Amino acid sequence: MMKKEKKIKVKSYVSTSPDAQRWAEIDKLEQSLNKKKKKPRSMKFWRIFGNTTGQIVLSILAIIWIIPLIYLFVQSFRKEPGAWSPTFFPQTWTLDNYKRLFTETKFLRWYGNTLLIAIISCAITAIFVLAVAYAFSRIRFKARKPMMNIMLILGMFPGFMSMSAVYFLLKILLPNNYQSLLSLIIVYSAGAALSYYIAKGFFDTVPKSLDEAARIDGASRFRTFFKIILPLSKSIIIYTILISFISPWCDYIFVSFIMSGVPDTGMYTVSLGMYKWLEREQIQQYFTTFCAAAVIVATPITALFMWLQKYYVEGVTGGAVKG
Amino acid sequence: MDFEIYKYSAFKRFLIRVGRFFKGLGTGFVNFFINLGKLFVSLFVKLFAAIKSFGLNFVKGNILTKASYLIMGLSHFFRGQIVRGFIYLILEVGFICYMVFFGGNYLSMFFQNFFGGGNIGRVETSDFWNEELGIYDKLPGDNSFHIILYGILTLFVILFFIMTYFQVTKESYDLEQNTIIGKKPVNFKRDVNNLLDNKFHITLLSVPMIGLFMFTIVPLVTMILIAFTNYDANHEVPQHLFQWVGFDNFIDLFASNSDLGATFWRVLGWTLIWAVLATFTSYFFGMLLALLINKKGIKFKKLYRTMFVATIAVPQFVSLLIMSKMLDTGGGTLGSGGGVITQLIEQLFNYHLKFGLDINTTRICIVLVNMWIGVPYSMLMCSGILMNIPEDLYESARIDGASGVRRFFKITLPYMLFVTGPYLITQFIGNINNFNVIFLLSGGGPGDPLKYTDGAKGTDLLITWLYKLSLGTDRNYKLASVIGILVFVISAVFSLIVYNKSSAVKGEENFQ
Numbered sequence: 001m002m003k004k005e006k007k008i009k010v011k012s013y014v015s016t017s018p019d020a021q022r023w024a025e026i027d028k029l030e031q032s033l034n035k036k037k038k039k040p041r042s043m044k045f046w047r048i049f050g051n052t053t054g055q056i057v058l059s060i061l062a063i064i065w066i067i068p069l070i071y072l073f074v075q076s077f078r079k080e081p082g083a084w085s086p087t088f089f090p091q092t093w094t095l096d097n098y099k100r101l102f103t104e105t106k107f108l109r110w111y112g113n114t115l116l117i118a119i120i121s122c123a124i125t126a127i128f129v130l131a132v133a134y135a136f137s138r139i140r141f142k143a144r145k146p147m148m149n150i151m152l153i154l155g156m157f158p159g160f161m162s163m164s165a166v167y168f169l170l171k172i173l174l175p176n177n178y179q180s181l182l183s184l185i186i187v188y189s190a191g192a193a194l195s196y197y198i199a200k201g202f203f204d205t206v207p208k209s210l211d212e213a214a215r216i217d218g219a220s221r222f223r224t225f226f227k228i229i230l231p232l233s234k235s236i237i238i239y240t241i242l243i244s245f246i247s248p249w250c251d252y253i254f255v256s257f258i259m260s261g262v263p264d265t266g267m268y269t270v271s272l273g274m275y276k277w278l279e280r281e282q283i284q285q286y287f288t289t290f291c292a293a294a295v296i297v298a299t300p301i302t303a304l305f306m307w308l309q310k311y312y313v314e315g316v317t318g319g320a321v322k323g
Numbered sequence: 324m325d326f327e328i329y330k331y332s333a334f335k336r337f338l339i340r341v342g343r344f345f346k347g348l349g350t351g352f353v354n355f356f357i358n359l360g361k362l363f364v365s366l367f368v369k370l371f372a373a374i375k376s377f378g379l380n381f382v383k384g385n386i387l388t389k390a391s392y393l394i395m396g397l398s399h400f401f402r403g404q405i406v407r408g409f410i411y412l413i414l415e416v417g418f419i420c421y422m423v424f425f426g427g428n429y430l431s432m433f434f435q436n437f438f439g440g441g442n443i444g445r446v447e448t449s450d451f452w453n454e455e456l457g458i459y460d461k462l463p464g465d466n467s468f469h470i471i472l473y474g475i476l477t478l479f480v481i482l483f484f485i486m487t488y489f490q491v492t493k494e495s496y497d498l499e500q501n502t503i504i505g506k507k508p509v510n511f512k513r514d515v516n517n518l519l520d521n522k523f524h525i526t527l528l529s530v531p532m533i534g535l536f537m538f539t540i541v542p543l544v545t546m547i548l549i550a551f552t553n554y555d556a557n558h559e560v561p562q563h564l565f566q567w568v569g570f571d572n573f574i575d576l577f578a579s580n581s582d583l584g585a586t587f588w589r590v591l592g593w594t595l596i597w598a599v600l601a602t603f604t605s606y607f608f609g610m611l612l613a614l615l616i617n618k619k620g621i622k623f624k625k626l627y628r629t630m631f632v633a634t635i636a637v638p639q640f641v642s643l644l645i646m647s648k649m650l651d652t653g654g655g656t657l658g659s660g661g662g663v664i665t666q667l668i669e670q671l672f673n674y675h676l677k678f679g680l681d682i683n684t685t686r687i688c689i690v691l692v693n694m695w696i697g698v699p700y701s702m703l704m705c706s707g708i709l710m711n712i713p714e715d716l717y718e719s720a721r722i723d724g725a726s727g728v729r730r731f732f733k734i735t736l737p738y739m740l741f742v743t744g745p746y747l748i749t750q751f752i753g754n755i756n757n758f759n760v761i762f763l764l765s766g767g768g769p770g771d772p773l774k775y776t777d778g779a780k781g782t783d784l785l786i787t788w789l790y791k792l793s794l795g796t797d798r799n800y801k802l803a804s805v806i807g808i809l810v811f812v813i814s815a816v817f818s819l820i821v822y823n824k825s826s827a828v829k830g831e832e833n834f835q
Contacts, residue, residue: 172469
């Protein structure tokens with residue numbers, strides 16, 4: 001804005017017409033105005049000062065924010081054993097931790113378990129959520145409002161509260177392998193319908209006239225859903241899949257409950273297995289291995305999140321923020 | 324908006340606003356209960372109407388319709404809807420078998436001592452002398468937990484069956500009427516096609532709802548009922564039976580003179596303080612950060628954003644565990660080493676950080692670490708909304724000579740609070756239930772046996788306490804479910820505020 005004002009050039013009028021005097025006056029006025037605006041020199045100084053301070057503050061904050069992650073990364077290459085090192089960076093660098101991770105521990109197995117659970121449960125969750133959201137958003141049936149209210153109330157109970165009963169239920173349904181990956185898949189995806197709210201918010205914003213046009217053309221609800229609504233809902237589908245794919249990787253509370261007292265550590269997921277490494281008895285031995293494992297787990301998840309960040313923000317703001 | 328309020332002084336304005344908020348809250352609650360009342364009334368009216376038509380149809384219907392009151396699906400079978408009639412018949416037979424061979428027994432045990440208290444189940448597991456093997460063996464008795472679980476399941480099954488039964492009788496009568504007029508009955512193929520068209524919602528909802536019913540509703544109702552029993556480590560199933568105790572658990576927990584009561588109030592207090600602190604620090608600093616990053620003239624915006632977002636992209640159990648190890652105290656005294664941050668503070672300030680040893684230090688550390696996770700999250704949220712603030716608002720404020728700080732407090736903050744109000748309360752509820760940050764950082768510790776009992780520790784939230792009560796060494800399921808119910812009540816109160824304030828709920832039909 002400032003630059004534009006500076007560019008206003010004061011033209012000089014060399015005419016001798018009677019208006020010349022008036023023009024000159026106007027010129028003077030304009031010049032004086034421009035002079036007044038010359039004050040910006042100090043404003044410019046403040047602007048630059050502000051920007052530099054902002055830049056510095058931001059850099060410092062960003063470094064503070066990233067330091068723990070860097071610490072994690074460099075510690076995974078530390079050769080010295082033990083939980084604590086006197087220095088931030090390792091004194092000797094090595095790849096042994098990674099080698100050990102894949103040869104001596106069950107990490108690969110846990111990784112496979114988690115991946116399997118994540119893929120299956122995210123497929124189920126996505127189908128459930130989209131189906132429920134579409135039904136509640138578009139179809140008006142008698143039980144709709146009561147069902148939505150009941151689900152709203154159910155969502156307010158802490159999800160963990162019912163775990164003891166779910167545990168017993170799984171024990172009854174799968175008497176031989178209730179502490180298995182199947183149980184975990186059930187736990188992660190059976191209640192998925194409860195998180196329909198954000199997707200419904202999205203479907204609500206898709207114009208209803210699209211549905212109506214398709215229906216008039218003789219398309220069934222089924223066809224309308226698959227051919228018209230779903231292709232328009234890329235962002236919400238990606239958001240739903242992203243969230244449900246990431247959650248088994250990050251979950252500790254449910255898996256620790258389902259797998260409590262399982263002697264065979266091969267059934268664990270990454271979070272549970274790695275948590276055990278940091279317990280008092282194991283930490284001296286496994287800390288650097290933990291760091292290496294953390295790098296391997298976090299890299300794809302972080303990359304995925306960064307890649308799909310846009311959809312994540314859209315999903316969260318679209319669903320939660322409605323004045 | 325009204326401008327009346329601006330004739331008062333700033334402090335008075337604030338008071339008036341607070342007053343209005345609580346007044347709004349009050350009317351919100353009243354409205355909620357009025358709506359609840361209306362709901363019940365309409366429910367009863369509908370129920371009455373259903374029973375009335377149930378009776379009338381029986382009286383008016385012919386012999387076939389009357390018979391299908393006894394044998395479901397008979398009317399359908401002889402009036403052209405063969406498959407449908409067959410399905411109804413199977414349903415009825417199945418229901419009767421379920422009740423006779425399974426549900427009835429559990430239901431009777433469930434209700435046996437429901438009022439007045441007493442054992443849940445009849446036979447306790449007992450030892451007996453097994454002569455063949457020459458050892459004491461267990462003679463399995465009833466399992467109280469299974470009785471509650473199956474009792475709930477049976478109650479729901481009965482409810483569903485009654486609903487189907489009413490539906491079938493109504494259909495039978497309608498079929499009779501249709502036959503008299505000469506209308507052709509809908510055949511099975513059409514029924515199936517309808518499931519993809521007019522009744523598509525049944526197809527869409529059935530499977531998710533079965534999942535929800537089996538693994539959320541039934542377990543949840545069971546756990547709610549556990550709050551009215553004395554199920555704990557001393558009454559572990561299947562070795563022992565446990566008993567109905569009414570509201571005793573609630574009374575115990577609220578009693579302020581007992582150790583348990585005192586512990587509960589302390590944990591509740593910290594939970595609320597934590598939720599307020601965590602929500603507002605993250606939100607406020609997140610907004611400031613977003614403003615700073617989006618400021619004109621700042622370079623490398625994308626780089627900064629990526630660096631901040633990295634902390635929330637990394638799975639929490641990794642980032643929080645590494646944080647907790649960086650803060651670890653080592654031995655507990657000055658010079659005993661420990662995590663990098665502890666060592667750094669020791670070298671710089673010669674002060675030993677008592678993370679995990681001193682309750683208040685640990686609490687402060689947890690709030691700070693939570694900012695590490697929460698600020699980027701709010702920053703992501705706020706960035707988008709900040710862009711939407713109309714630029715001309717700032718323009719006119721600038722022309723009027725408002726300084727940057729003033730513009731922030733008079734334009735940015737009110738706008739953001741207005742738009743993100745629901746989000747803020749959702750975050751608040753999320754923080755009340757923030758298991759990860761507390762459990763992975765401090766594990767709830769440090770404990771203080773003088774102040775905390777029953778497994779609770781100094782930084783425990785209600786939710787982490789609930790976890791410890793249902794898993795670890797201090798197993799106490801009855802207490803866990805009482806706490807779960809209380810967490811629900813707290814969340815419900817705050818959700819009601821969102822519910823009443825949010826226009827998204829009221830104007831659902833408006834913006835489609």
